[in-house]
Amino acid sequence: MADTLAFLHTAQVHVQTFGNLAREVAPELRVQHVVMEELLADARRLGIDNASLVTRVHEAMRDAASDGAAVVVCTCSTIGGIAEKTATGGAFAALRIDRAMADRAVRNGPRVLIVGAVESTIDPTLSLVLSAARQAGVGIRASTLLVEDAWVHFQSGDTARYVATLAESIRAAADATDVIVLAQASMAPVTALLADLGVDVLSSPQLGVAHAVAMLRASSKAWASNSTGMSGW
Template sequence: MPPFISFLHTSPVHVASFARLLDAQAPGKVAEHHVDEALLAAAQQAGADEAVLDRRVNEAMTAAAASGAAVVVCTCSTIGAAAERTPTGGRFTAMRVDRAMADAAVLAGPRILMVAALASTLAPTTRLLRESAAALGRPLQLQSLLAEAAWTHFQHGDHAAYINAIASSVTAATPTADVIVLAQASMAPAAQALQALGVPVLSSPSLGVARALAQLQAR
């Protein structure tokens, strides 16, 4: 079997969207999808830096590679750092889906508006953007915006209302930024709704899949 990618999601809604993205970028490429909703719930309760959470995420990443995946991509920004820290023993590459987005954002900056719908995503994505800025030698002027009203819509399965709430929050904030970052993979459709702002809007799924395919090619 040729090398393949395995995705670790914390919501089943991501399975179809990432399958579509992969098929668009690499038609016919085989992939696996694993869903563990409890990981996000644990991160919200315990904090994304807890050792117990790290162990659970590492175990989930390793399990996602069990059938031979060469690259395992965590699509949840809240637990992305723990996913990247997974000890792989060289058996597979452990990735977080939003690192490619962060790198692109700091190259487009320096003024970045980071938008999240879930409070537990703010700190991990802030650290990620600072890491990317340091690694690429770029200045960073970071603002954050929490679209507090949006997440309830996501939990209730009303994705149209979720995206509308995110777009409304960003528009109301009248951002003065060089680039807007949508911190969660589920927020990606809001990029189209924000085109009228005339500011580049980045989301993680497409950029993350492209980087995963590059990693797959490199192995």
């Protein structure tokens, strides 16, 4: 349906986060969620180039669209690059949540620090940012920061400690950067703790949802226009 937006998540906690964001941006839309935590676990274990994983991510995206969603957004940055390459046959648009963030980051550089709590998300996000810079025709200097000791707190449900651990590590590495990219959607609350840094701290949820809604609304207008044109025959 032209008024339906779907999300593919790899953590149950994201259902509320992205549901709330979608309602804030576009309360008129129908929002659906699919949660497959095993996709991230397998990506970390097998690698994102694993053929079986790639097939399963594509199938999950198509399953998320099966109830008529016009746009499906993968909110996991580790598998987002796989997800956006899903063959849709024109039935829906496949998006990754962090692309809009990457596009913003390269405009605000040139020094871009990419921060992740899971190693498997660093390379995909770095590749995305470098690709966004090439497409924008700008030069950037990208560096990465992996905060490995934070993820265990997210897994245990201790969001406050997860966010605090990330913020502490980022502060220690923020002196030589113009923009900080929070590579995982779960890291979004860190922005509030770093508001005094004097540099842009970007997270993917709000930017990504706004981009998805804009695409959905554009496709809805195109569908309505085509329908009107057809009715005149």
